[in-house]
Amino acid sequence: MSAAEEVVAEAPAVEAVPKRAMTLGLGTSLVVLAALVLAPLFVKNFIVFQLTQLLYLGLAVLALNILTGGSGQFSLGQSAFYAIGAYTSAILMEYAGMNYALTLPIAALICFAFGFLFGQPALRLSGVYLALATFALATAMPQLLKLGFFEHWTGGVQGLVVTKPDAPFGLPIGQDKWLYYFTLVITIGIYVASVNLLRSRSGRAFMAIRDNEIAASAMGINVALYKTLAFGVSAAITGVAGGLGAIAVQFVAPDSFTIVLAIQLFLGMVVGGVGWLPGSIVGSAFIIFVPNIAESISKGLSGAVFGVLLFIVIFLVPHGARQVAIVAQQMLGKLKN
Amino acid sequence: MELFTNQVLAGIATGAIYACMALAVVMIYQAIDHLNFAQGEMAMFSTFISWQLMQWGIPYWWAFLLTLVISFAGGIIIERLLFKPLAKAPILTNVAGFIALYGIINSFAGLIWDFTIKQYPTPFGSSPFLGSQLISTHQAGMIGVTVLLLIALYLFFQFTRIGLAMRAAAALPESARLVGINTSWMIALGWGMASAIGAIAGILIAPVVFLEPNMMLGVLLYGFAAAVLGGLTSPLGAVVGGFLVGIFENLAGTYIPGVGNELKLPIALALIITVLVFKPAGLLGRPIVKRV
Numbered sequence: 001m002s003a004a005e006e007v008v009a010e011a012p013a014v015e016a017v018p019k020r021a022m023t024l025g026l027g028t029s030l031v032v033l034a035a036l037v038l039a040p041l042f043v044k045n046f047i048v049f050q051l052t053q054l055l056y057l058g059l060a061v062l063a064l065n066i067l068t069g070g071s072g073q074f075s076l077g078q079s080a081f082y083a084i085g086a087y088t089s090a091i092l093m094e095y096a097g098m099n100y101a102l103t104l105p106i107a108a109l110i111c112f113a114f115g116f117l118f119g120q121p122a123l124r125l126s127g128v129y130l131a132l133a134t135f136a137l138a139t140a141m142p143q144l145l146k147l148g149f150f151e152h153w154t155g156g157v158q159g160l161v162v163t164k165p166d167a168p169f170g171l172p173i174g175q176d177k178w179l180y181y182f183t184l185v186i187t188i189g190i191y192v193a194s195v196n197l198l199r200s201r202s203g204r205a206f207m208a209i210r211d212n213e214i215a216a217s218a219m220g221i222n223v224a225l226y227k228t229l230a231f232g233v234s235a236a237i238t239g240v241a242g243g244l245g246a247i248a249v250q251f252v253a254p255d256s257f258t259i260v261l262a263i264q265l266f267l268g269m270v271v272g273g274v275g276w277l278p279g280s281i282v283g284s285a286f287i288i289f290v291p292n293i294a295e296s297i298s299k300g301l302s303g304a305v306f307g308v309l310l311f312i313v314i315f316l317v318p319h320g321a322r323q324v325a326i327v328a329q330q331m332l333g334k335l336k337n
Numbered sequence: 338m339e340l341f342t343n344q345v346l347a348g349i350a351t352g353a354i355y356a357c358m359a360l361a362v363v364m365i366y367q368a369i370d371h372l373n374f375a376q377g378e379m380a381m382f383s384t385f386i387s388w389q390l391m392q393w394g395i396p397y398w399w400a401f402l403l404t405l406v407i408s409f410a411g412g413i414i415i416e417r418l419l420f421k422p423l424a425k426a427p428i429l430t431n432v433a434g435f436i437a438l439y440g441i442i443n444s445f446a447g448l449i450w451d452f453t454i455k456q457y458p459t460p461f462g463s464s465p466f467l468g469s470q471l472i473s474t475h476q477a478g479m480i481g482v483t484v485l486l487l488i489a490l491y492l493f494f495q496f497t498r499i500g501l502a503m504r505a506a507a508a509l510p511e512s513a514r515l516v517g518i519n520t521s522w523m524i525a526l527g528w529g530m531a532s533a534i535g536a537i538a539g540i541l542i543a544p545v546v547f548l549e550p551n552m553m554l555g556v557l558l559y560g561f562a563a564a565v566l567g568g569l570t571s572p573l574g575a576v577v578g579g580f581l582v583g584i585f586e587n588l589a590g591t592y593i594p595g596v597g598n599e600l601k602l603p604i605a606l607a608l609i610i611t612v613l614v615f616k617p618a619g620l621l622g623r624p625i626v627k628r629v
Contacts, residue, residue, distance in 0.1 A: 068429065074429055074432070121610050121613065121614045124614055125613055125617070128366075128370070128371060128372045128428065128432075128569075129565075129617065131374075131432055132565065132609060133609060133610050133613060135558075135561075136561070136606035136609050137606060139558055139602060139606070140606040144603055259554075263436055263439075263440075266432075266436065267433065267436065270429070270430075270433045274429060298448070301444060301448060302444065303440035303441065303443050303444030304440065304441045304444035304445055305444075306444075307436075307437035307439070307440035307441035307444070310433060310434075310436070310437035310440070311419065311434065314423070314426070314430050314433055314437075318426065318430060
């Protein structure tokens with residue numbers, strides 16, 4: 001067409017976050033941790049299951065948060081990596097008779113490989129293009145899982161049933177509670193590792209790329225490597241979340257991993273606050289409980305309630321739960337004085 | 338050979354719809370530099386409106402025109418209410434906004450008209466076109482309407498003051514503002530037109546895919562693929578891309594073993610990614626140069 005070239009001074013996808021605000025303080029962390037440890041002792045099994053769900057979906061939101069809040073790339077295709085993780089765990093448990101705990105690192109490795117490979121073409125994309133490519137990935141995933149070619153392993157449309165693990169060493173707690181604590185330990189481990197990752201040299205490289213890619217590369221950061229690495233790490237954590245999800249739900253089927261899941265994770269991140277890791281759990285709570293409440297008001301309304309709430313969030317508190325937390329902190333500070 | 342011609346013609350017919358969808362996507366992309374993920378849902382909602390109008394006894398073409406007007410107004414209202422305040426926000430916030438809009442429209446369509454599949458009438462009939470077995474009258478009608486739309490848009494952008502102003506506002510907003518163009522309203526106008534073009538796509542494809550709230554997801558994805566293939570900065574490219582994607586989809590479904598119907602969507606994915614990797618600007622788009 002025209003010989004004119006479009007010159008764009010690219011705006012960052014994400015507003016920069018002050019580093020201090022990335023985690024909770026020590027005191028708050030301990031209170032949250034205590035609440036998470038004690039909670040299942042007082043509630044019914046169904047709520048324990050929902051808490052487990054809160055943790056592993058929180059993990060998936062955290063993974064997206066590392067990708068977006070950390071390196072400034074975003075993905076509407078996390079459901080694809082989640083599905084790969086879930087299927088890896090399910091297949092290894094059901095066909096290879098492997099211990100459920102051992103399937104998680106394998107799911108992480110496989111997802112890391114997929115994420116890293118997907119990161120390669122994604123390198124050339126930014127902003128809307130990346131959103132588009134990952135959106136397409138998420139839409140295609142259920143179709144790929146239904147293929148006759150894989151049916152022997154994936155169970156096709158019917159999916160696979162996964163056996164629920166018992167507590168080991170004859171510990172006197174029920175399956176649900178055991179699974180909750182198992183998930184909690186993994187979640188905390190990954191959370192601490194993620195915080196450290198973002199504070200490390202690599203994490204600073206991620207953030208430099210997020211804030212200004214060209215300046216980062218001028219400083220000698222290998223942009224291509226760190227961008228694909230961010231994709232890989234994010235996919236690996238999503239894969240673990242998927243594996244945990246498969247074990248907790250005891251079932252995997254192509255239709256559980258549609259674009260809806262990817263969108264939920266994305267919304268969870270926005271609601272929790274981009275780049276604020278503790279927000280992942282808040283976001284996860286939002287995507288688990290809001291649809292339930294909305295459905296109880298009217299059937300089929302959850303999409304609308306979701307959307308309206310999301311607009312409220314991006315208009316009133318564009319930094320999500322992090323902003324609320326900061327405001328709350330300031331108000332507490334005023335009360336003390 | 339007859340199978341081949343048949344598939345190419347059917348590809349051109351569905352390609353016409355993808356071209357409309359891609360055109361709508363490009364209209365908004367040109368105006369605000371964002372992809373509208375809710376474009377398909379907006380088109381679906383418009384189609385439902387036209388269906389409702391026909392249920393109330395309004396004849397097809399009147400319902401068609403009325404729907405275009407309503408969609409145009411609806412697009413402008415959405416822009417004014419929701420996306421104008423977000424103009425300066427980061428990309429991420431905008432993407433979240435589009436997804437929220439997607440959820441709201443989809444949910445409301447389900448609430449008002451429920452999720453059962455509805456028949457949608459065609460004004461062209463479905464008999465073979467001019468006695469040939471290759472293409473049905475509805476497919477010919479789809480191509481015809483799209484071509485008319487393209488000519489109208491070309492004339493609008495090339496020969497009217499307001500079309501010129503819209504192009505100026507999209508190309509160089511700052512300079513356009515300096516010469517007295519109200520760029521903010523040009524963006525709203527772009528939204529309105531995109532919404533109306535989407536409505537045309539929805540109304541034309543509805544007899545083929547049937548009317549239900551999720552009918553546009555696949556079409557939107559192909560529309561995206563078409564827009565990317567042709568170049569997001571080029572309306573002409575979007576149209577060319579639309580036809581190419583339509584033909585490609587049909588031929589791949591017919592000739593590549595194991596593809597069939599279920600793999601058609603992953604093909605759109607593969608196409609999007611391949612084009613983005615080798616030619617990020619698309620076939621007819623302008624290359625983008627970054628400046629620090």
